[in-house]
Amino acid sequence: MAALGLIVCIVALISCTVNGRPATFLQDFRITWVDSHIRQLEGGRAIQLVLDQNSGCGFSSKYQYLFGRVSMKIKLVPGDSAGTVTAFYMNSDTDTVRDELDFEFLGNRSGQPYTVQTNVYAHGKGDREQRINLWFDPAAEFHTYSILWNHHHVVFYIDEVPIRVYKNNEARGIPFPKVQPMGVYSTLWEADDWATRGGLEKIDWSKAPFYAYYKDFDIEGCPVPGPANCASSGGNWWEGAAYQQLSPAEARRYRWVRMNHMIYDYCTDKSRYPVTPPECVAGI
Numbered sequence: 001m002a003a004l005g006l007i008v009c010i011v012a013l014i015s016c017t018v019n020g021r022p023a024t025f026l027q028d029f030r031i032t033w034v035d036s037h038i039r040q041l042e043g044g045r046a047i048q049l050v051l052d053q054n055s056g057c058g059f060s061s062k063y064q065y066l067f068g069r070v071s072m073k074i075k076l077v078p079g080d081s082a083g084t085v086t087a088f089y090m091n092s093d094t095d096t097v098r099d100e101l102d103f104e105f106l107g108n109r110s111g112q113p114y115t116v117q118t119n120v121y122a123h124g125k126g127d128r129e130q131r132i133n134l135w136f137d138p139a140a141e142f143h144t145y146s147i148l149w150n151h152h153h154v155v156f157y158i159d160e161v162p163i164r165v166y167k168n169n170e171a172r173g174i175p176f177p178k179v180q181p182m183g184v185y186s187t188l189w190e191a192d193d194w195a196t197r198g199g200l201e202k203i204d205w206s207k208a209p210f211y212a213y214y215k216d217f218d219i220e221g222c223p224v225p226g227p228a229n230c231a232s233s234g235g236n237w238w239e240g241a242a243y244q245q246l247s248p249a250e251a252r253r254y255r256w257v258r259m260n261h262m263i264y265d266y267c268t269d270k271s272r273y274p275v276t277p278p279e280c281v282a283g284i
């Protein structure tokens, strides 16, 4: 397989300037929070994250990326997962001017649905939470969670369904993450002060350890440090015409999610934002 990959690389040198699908977790990622709580499975092609009373855990990409698409398959903590939070996000790690794109999976009591919260920080400003519930049980099987990020928009996908779009509305003075590369991160931790029913439901440690599973890590993007001009090259597939706006089929699915699965949208939270934030007025 490695030899074949090398031949493909030599034949199509151009495709090697951007990152492709890695064979193993450790090719693109490293453990950032306690080795003992992240176990490699299937020869490193999948991992198990562990949360117990001693610790949660986390990992991050070795590189940062400026535009691209990141996706992984995740199977969330099953059963009584109240008070646990599993996160998958990109972050520029630049504190006061940080850019960040978040997926957070908020656990629940057995039989109660998970909530998926997304947030977008641009140039240090976040507070753009949206929450949806899911049309499947995310702890029963693996599902694909992806973030597409190009010059035109950021799209959060679950399987093939767009659940959130943040458009580049810089022309209207709305900040868009465009200059800072971001790393890819994931963590599993305890956050029972806020996660489930606003903190009312506490974690049940008698159910620990809690396990989440990840596989099919796929980062396609411009690594930083990496090839010069990669991020501004129009040749990257994620900048292509098909990715500059939702297709009609995607737009239909996105409307379906917003009509049937959205449970919170900061855009319509009048008590928090008496004046509707400008990006919300600019259309979905």
Ligand SMILES: *[C@@H]1O[C@H](CO)[C@@H](O)[C@H](O)[C@H]1NC(C)=O
Pocket: 106, 107, 108, 109, 112, 113, 114, 115, 195, 196, 197, 198
């Ligand atoms: C947990 O289940 C309750 C009851 O169905 C629901 O109100 C809540 O939104 C669910 N999710 C979280 C994360 O609290």
